[in-house]
Amino acid sequence: MHTRTLAPIALALAALGGNALAQSSVTVYGRVDLSLAQQADAVDNKEVRNGSGSRLGFRGNEDLGDGLKAFFQLEHRFNADDGTQSTTRFWEGRSLVGLEGTFGRVWLGRDENPAYTYSQSVADPWGTDTVASNGSIVNGRIGTTRYSNTVNYRFAIAGFTAAAQVAEAEGNTPATGTGTKKPYSLGGSYANGPIVIGVGYENPAAEEDYWASINGSYDFGMVKVGAFFGTGHDGSDDKRQSWLVSATAPIGQGQLRASFGQLKNKDTDVILDRQVAIGYHYALSKRTTVYADVVHEGRDDIPDNYKKTGYDFGIKHNF
Template sequence: MTLHTRTLAPIALALASLAGAAQAQSAVTVYGRVDLSLAQQADAVDNKEVRNGSGSRLGFRGTEDLGDGLKAVFQIEHRFNADDGTQTKSAFWDGKAIVGLEGAFGRVTLGREENPAYTYSQSPADPWATDTVASNGSIISGRIGTTRYSNSVNYRFSAAGFTAAAQIAEMDGNAPATGTATDRPYSLGGAWAGGPIVLGVGFENPADENDHWATVNGSYDFGIVKLGAFFGTGRDGNDQKQRAYLVSATAPIGNGQLRASWGELKNRDTDVIRDRQFALGYHYALSKRTTVYADVVHEGRDNMADNLKTTGYDIGIKHNF
């Protein structure tokens, strides 16, 4: 049987349309970051080095349209040390490893994921988002919480500028600082954004039976400067009360951003200051993907060893792709 050109043309057009529709139904994004700096870490020995400014990473995320507003979603993220090419931790997909469904009901995922208290209340309060030598990570976490939990079930729902999220995880793979998991960890978080105002709350219950960490944060963007504040309170694995404060300011200057913060973490039961620091930095965007930066931080705490540096700094470059 002979097929003429007039017969083949509609078939070719139909196949092309079907191929295009199939491609439109699913999408995968490859992304990553490489970030290195010349740095001296505060609260550490004198050891000037090429250091990872923030977590260098390679990730894949994607969606598949299942119809009727339902989507399948996934994300996997590898973390590595760009200074020597080694893995950050033993887990290869340490950053994230999740799969789930998303629709009008919200988003449900399983796997290794950031906890909602960190995502919506802790990290947004830090102008450095817990990166570089100026990170306020120990203050916003109270040295109680953690960034991610493995073997978790996660739910998130967003509407009208408000986002609420919840997470519960197995004890397996989520050992607390005390070394032994005795409780199933869970976390709650929420945020609301309206105009120049952003508010967030979080509650985290790690895997130790005594510890928990509650936080609240907020910011107001005046245009020339954005001011923020954070408060955290809870108990550590030794059942001792911890309290934290953080105030911050960010201001656009040229193609860059000036950042500043002051914060403190204190053990209320022993009256010991565990962390107190002031940080200042400027991050300049060479392009939408490449940033050069310089930060300085002065840190002190009670019983700090004499051989540890109280001042840290970094000068670095970050490229996102």
Template sequence: MKKSLIAFAALATIAGAASAQSSVTLYGRLDLSINKPTGSALKNMSNGSGSRFGVRGVEDLGGGLSAFFNLEHRFDADTGAQSAGPVAAGNNANAAPLSRFWTGRSIVGLQGGFGKITLGREYTTAFLMSQLAADPWGWDTVVSGTPTGGLNQLITGGAIARVRNDSSLTYNFSAAGFSLGAQIAESSDTINKFNKRPFNFAVSYAAGPVALMLGYEKTGQVQKDSAKWLTVNGTFNLGAVKLGALYGKGNTDAGADHKSYLLTAVAPLGQGEFRASYGRLKNETANVDAAKGFAVGYHYALSKRTTLYTDFLRNTALATNKTGYDFGIKHNF
């Protein structure tokens, strides 16, 4: 009996060690709001941010080396329909088809002391490290990305930037407050047919209350010119409020020069967070505003996973229906 117990304990130890070598996590989000987007008189129920279901995992290969993967499906929670995902203006050559199942991410890679190497459908480094970081709404809700492109998505992305690249090779490295990311992707695959290989890079530095970021990308689209977008942004956390600013500059593949700026403030308020921004995107070539206005919002944390939120924005660059708003609930699992 004693030997059996010892053997059982040994097997349990081995099994525990084996399971500790790798881990797989199921996760997701459901986010729905009642909203009226800018540019429309219609009131809708739609995703406040991309509702999703995903699986990710890491396997310890020993010697500080590990393999990882991430698959993420996007869907419209109001109907259960498969979502094509956001497609930035000017990137119709890569409009995500409805047949694409892993719209969010489809990646595999290796990481260690050398950094992180990722292959597959992945966010651009310029988007993750600069454009997304500059927007207090994180390209979500009626303010930024859902359901009609919003205000801050246009300002931070310049109506040029891409969100993700298919068939991409991405490298990331972080040390002592500095972070670096670079990505290159195939110009042609089973979905995309760009004139040149999409390329992007980003760098950031964070120390105490200060964070600075820079992102640059060429989308691979060429008509009159190569489409490209540069952003420089930063934040300063005063404790009671975190202030931020972004400046963007670039041109479309048709040769139109775009410039933008965004000023932001985020402040903890009770059990929630108050957000505010003001910015502008201007087509310098045509001398017209593509987006201009302000947004405010309050996001209240019912728990670590569940948030109630409301937002209001006004885009004066629009001819009609300049205002928008939403009331929503987001749950992460």
């Protein structure tokens, strides 16, 4: 993502702190993404909505010498359609600080969990954004994208990346069921040329829940194909399974995206989500994209007044 340096702030702080910021950098970044949309599996409601999470963020690092760096990141999420906060939490996206060196990367605060980063979101061609999101399929309606009050570690070498996260029970509500245990998550990936493989294991705050997943993709150049499988138990100890197949293909200055997947409660034999989606995202520049997506959803006992087909037409600008 393109960023620009906060030179005036850095210069002002340097004037106050002498040479303390000589090896430091701070950047501001963000995204505004809005679409005209009708969601699937929802009542008839054509609206202007966030296609993906509109955001404003700050990140920076300081070279401490001998290969050691300090870093931080703060990310605010907002609804670009009306300017309000997306949640009551101001730094909804991220709020973290840590150290990085030859030992890897260690940080504290609020952040994505590694199962989501390395196995769930990357398996979805839309990255769990827009009306075509496969979020409920890749997280089983069990996992949670982010946790607060976390301790994190990540290490990468020779194409392998491994990460772990543990959180306090405080401030982390399970997606299903009740419970107060400390959530934890593990994730990893291997990338070698056109091949990418990822795994994830997430144990949220409820007493019985967990979600394990594996994904893989192969890039043939003209098309990249992917597959995902997830299994686990919800907070009521019901077994859930999901699968997803996907494909993306570069066409002109854009990308064609397609997916088909399902989430099922294996104990009750109820389909919780089944959807097929297709979309095209066209890059007007390195920072600005226009897009259109169509998704058709079906599940057991979907209400008669709900739309089964959704769509969006949007524009996304990164800065």
